[in-house]
Structures are given as C-alpha cells and as structure tokens.
Amino acid sequence: MSRVNGSGSQDPHVEVSRVRLRFGSREVFRDLSCDFPRGAISIVMGGSGAGKSTLLRLIGGLLRPDAGEITVGGDRTSGTSPAEVLRARRRLGMLFQNGALLDSMSIFENVALPLREHTENGEAEIAERVSARLASVGLEGVEALLPRELSGGMLRRAALARAIVMDPEIVLCDEPFSGLDPPNVARIEELLRDLNRSRGLTLIVSSHHIASSLRLADQLVLLQGGASICGDPGELSESHDPRITEFLGADARAHVALRAAAEAKA
Amino acid sequence: MKALVARLGRACIGFVSGLGAITRFAGAIGVVVLTRPWRFRSLSRQLYDAGALSFVLISASGMTVGMVLALQGYNTLTRFGAESSLGAVVGLSLIRELGPVLTALLVTGRAGSAKAAEIGAMVTTEQLDGLRMMSIDPVDYVATPRALAIFFAMPLLTAFFILFGILGGYLVGVNFLGLDSGTYLASLETSVDFRDDIVAAFLKAGIFGMLVGLISTYRGTTCTPTTEGVSAATTSTVVTASVCILVSDYVITALWGV
Ligand SMILES: Nc1ncnc2c1ncn2[C@@H]1O[C@H](COP(=O)(O)OP(=O)(O)OP(=O)(O)O)[C@@H](O)[C@H]1O
Ligand SMILES: [Mg+2]
Numbered sequence: 001m002s003r004v005n006g007s008g009s010q011d012p013h014v015e016v017s018r019v020r021l022r023f024g025s026r027e028v029f030r031d032l033s034c035d036f037p038r039g040a041i042s043i044v045m046g047g048s049g050a051g052k053s054t055l056l057r058l059i060g061g062l063l064r065p066d067a068g069e070i071t072v073g074g075d076r077t078s079g080t081s082p083a084e085v086l087r088a089r090r091r092l093g094m095l096f097q098n099g100a101l102l103d104s105m106s107i108f109e110n111v112a113l114p115l116r117e118h119t120e121n122g123e124a125e126i127a128e129r130v131s132a133r134l135a136s137v138g139l140e141g142v143e144a145l146l147p148r149e150l151s152g153g154m155l156r157r158a159a160l161a162r163a164i165v166m167d168p169e170i171v172l173c174d175e176p177f178s179g180l181d182p183p184n185v186a187r188i189e190e191l192l193r194d195l196n197r198s199r200g201l202t203l204i205v206s207s208h209h210i211a212s213s214l215r216l217a218d219q220l221v222l223l224q225g226g227a228s229i230c231g232d233p234g235e236l237s238e239s240h241d242p243r244i245t246e247f248l249g250a251d252a253r254a255h256v257a258l259r260a261a262a263e264a265k266a
Numbered sequence: 267m268k269a270l271v272a273r274l275g276r277a278c279i280g281f282v283s284g285l286g287a288i289t290r291f292a293g294a295i296g297v298v299v300l301t302r303p304w305r306f307r308s309l310s311r312q313l314y315d316a317g318a319l320s321f322v323l324i325s326a327s328g329m330t331v332g333m334v335l336a337l338q339g340y341n342t343l344t345r346f347g348a349e350s351s352l353g354a355v356v357g358l359s360l361i362r363e364l365g366p367v368l369t370a371l372l373v374t375g376r377a378g379s380a381k382a383a384e385i386g387a388m389v390t391t392e393q394l395d396g397l398r399m400m401s402i403d404p405v406d407y408v409a410t411p412r413a414l415a416i417f418f419a420m421p422l423l424t425a426f427f428i429l430f431g432i433l434g435g436y437l438v439g440v441n442f443l444g445l446d447s448g449t450y451l452a453s454l455e456t457s458v459d460f461r462d463d464i465v466a467a468f469l470k471a472g473i474f475g476m477l478v479g480l481i482s483t484y485r486g487t488t489c490t491p492t493t494e495g496v497s498a499a500t501t502s503t504v505v506t507a508s509v510c511i512l513v514s515d516y517v518i519t520a521l522w523g524v
Contacts, residue, residue, distance in 0.1 A: 062395050089401050100396030102388075114400045166400075 013038035019068030030226030046223030052206035093163035095173040101147040108143035153184035214255040308411040316377040317419030328427035332434025353454035356435035365428040370474035378482035382503040385486025386496035413479035420475030
C-alpha cells in the first residue's frame, strides 16, 4: 500500500496484505495492501474494471486470492479453512450492487431469512426485528411485496436492511449509489453515515461517485494498476500525485472544503 | 498432430475433473440430506413444481405411447396370429423400458432444464453469493431441495406414465381394434412379474431421478454468471442428462437383466 503521508491505521478491522489475483491472463491485483480501520467509513474508488467489486468479494471470501492474505477481525477469509471463513462472515454483512435479494420471496421473508437460519427466535421476535430494520432504512409497508415490485432505490435499502439484520460489525457495500437519482443517493449516504455513527459499524464501500465519496469517507482507497493508494479525503485532495488528481478531478478540494464547513457547523 | 493430442488431453482432463467435481457435489448433497435442518417446506414446493406440474405432460405422453405400441404391436402380432398377447407386449415394453426411459427424458426436458436455468439465473443475479455471505450454504438451501424433488418425482411419474400407457393400449386394442378386454388384461397379468419387472422399473426410475436431479442442480450452481452461461447450463443439462440416461439404461439392463 502506498499511503499519502505515511500514517498507518492503528486498529485495522480488515487487513488486506500483498494480495495478487489474476483471471486467466488478466491481472487484477498485482500487490495490493490496505487496512480498513475499525469504526471508519472506507471508500474504495477506481475506474470501471479497477477491481472494486473484486476486492469486496475477496474480503467476503467469495473469491480466493492467488497470493497474499486477507483477515476480517483476525479470521482469514483468504484461507482454506471453511470454519474460519464462516467465523469471518458472521462479522460481515454485504450489500450487493443489484441487491441480490431472493426474487421468489417477499421483502419480509428476505430480511427474515438470516434470522430464521441462524437464530432460535420465535415468529413474533422475527417480525419485530424485521420491521425495525426495515423502518431504520426508511421502508415501511413493503413487507409483502416481491423484490421486483420495488424501485431501484427501495431495493437497495431493503438489501441494506438484510445486510444489517444480524448486527454485523462490518458492512461491505458494492456501488450503493450507482444508478440512483440525487435524492436517493443522498438518502443512502445519510443511512450509511447514520449506521456508522450510531452503531459504530465499519463500512467498506465501493463507489465511483466522487462527490459522495469525498463527503462520506474517513478513508479513501484508490485502486489503480493493481495496487492501492490510501489516505483521508483531505490528504488525497491536497495531493499533487497525477494518479490521484486525474481520478478525483478538479472539484475534489471544493467538496472536501464544503464537508469541513458542514461538519464545523454541526 | 501435436495440437490434436493436446486438445484430446485437455478434453480428457476436463472430463475427469468435471466428474470429480460432480462427485464432490453429490457428496455435499448427501451430507445435507443426512443433517438437520431438513427443508420439508421447500422440498414440498419443489416436488409440486417438478412432479405435480409434470403430471399432465407425463400422462398424456404415456397415453400416446401406449396407443402407438398397441397399433404397432397388433400389426406385428397378427402376422403370427398372436394378437391375444397384445397386453403383454404393451405392458412389458412400457414397464421394462419405455416407461422409465421416456419419463426420465421428459422430466429432463421439463424439470431438469427449468431447475438448471432457475439456479443459473440466481447465480447471475448474485443470489447465491448473497446466501453465502449470510452463511447459508447454497447447496443446502437451493440445490438439495430441487435435486431431491426430481429424485422423488421420477418413480411416481414413471408409474403414471406406465399406467396411462397401459390404458392407451387398452383403448386402442379393445375399443378400436376390437380385441377382447379380458384377453388384453389377462395377457398383461400373466406376463408381468412383480420383482423382475415392476421393482426393476422403479430401480431404473430411481437411478434416472438421481442422475437428472444431480446434473441439473450441478450445472445450475456452476453456471457462468452471464446470459450465455445460463443458456449453456440449460443445454448441457439436457444433453448430459439424456446421454447419461440412455447409457445407464443399457448398463442397468446388461448388468441386472431388467
Ligand atoms: N469472474 C471473473 N472472471 C474473469 N474476469 C473477471 C471476473 N471478475 C472480474 N473480472 C475482471 O476483473 C476486473 C475487475 O472487475 P470488477 O468487477 O472488480 O471491477 P469494478 O471496479 O467493480 O468495475 P465496475 O465499476 O464496472 O463495477 C475486470 O476487468 C473484470 O473483467
Ligand atoms: Mg463493480
């Protein structure tokens, strides 16, 4: 990993070290290392095909790297021990780009599924917890609907409710803003920030939505050429490294300044 | 020449490793079947889908096959003056051979391909990865109920196929060709043996059910996550399962003489 000004994070929740991954002849990661601090919002950025989704899938243990190690709260998801991967996954929730809800089941059943599978909760408890989670993402009265009957923004929020229903420590979000209109982007942004603040969740979000990333992130991870550049938004937007400025664009500093002003007011 | 050998080698390695993978998959299903929780609700839904909804297709096909058998059989038998054995000819060919094999081929086309496409579509929309991330094993949650449903449905559907086939043979033989109804039934009754014929039919049906259930769910879960991947998984399910049915039919007949 190359950090913009050297400071390593003290308490990494997810650690990716020296990961190499190739699909056939295409090398996605050459030597990727980055830490995701506990309780922070990290945003993984990069152009299309830079490997954002692939990185999240590696962290979740859905893909195995060719070399290197990935640990989630101390358990390796890059290893071959299924028990270790399962332990790591109990800490993880994942929001997929298109929701990945089971399309033959209602929204209620989708969100209730992990509870039914992994807890001994009774019907009443499950119903209560599911509606609480749906309410916390601003969805009410959609329990009986099927996933295809929801709009894109609502679907994303229902999937978020499913991702957090087991109270994970870490939530991986793949492109939570893509394909949404500005009000919905703002809404998801607000939800993620709220989850992070109120529950202390570690968020690892992939996005190529530069403005919202600069507003939201505690740490930015820029994927480029199979490696990563990490730093907080302030550092990165001040940088003169052409790889960074080219990607973040000219408005980066303005976004960071706006955020600082808003935070000062609050 | 070298390229040809290399290609042959690669095909062989691919075939053997595929065989290994599907065996592991079968093992995983075996473990799921033996351990709790047993997903009876999901199984009964799949059983309805693969079994009950195939009923009309199977019974109509059985009926037509029985009718054709009676016509063909009658034309041949009259040459030897043996039309009184029509019941035996229709019944035995249905029970020993055509019932299990044709039912298996029809179930492959209807339920096997549908299950492969359904699971394949779940793969492309990341639904299976979604399950994995919730620590739910897709083999347990998705594949096993579907494979088991096909396994259980097969003998039942085979029985209906045979039943409707015999009925179709009766209709043509008795009502159309003017055979005596008692003669048809008596020749059927005396020639069919319970152990050698009926049990053997169910044995075949069980093995075919296992093959179709395994192949379709395996091809679905290992589908490449693209639209083409889904269509390839569906096609390969139908082709592989059909060939396996025909080959194993020969092997079973040769080994056990049924
Ligand atoms: N299963 C796979 N097989 C082969 N190549 C793959 C596979 N998954 C990803 N890739 C390749 O890896 C690269 C990174 O893909 P990835 O989906 O992670 O990109 P991304 O940064 O998420 O892009 P986007 O913004 O378009 O979602 C791409 O070039 C893609 O072609
Ligand atoms: Mg992506």
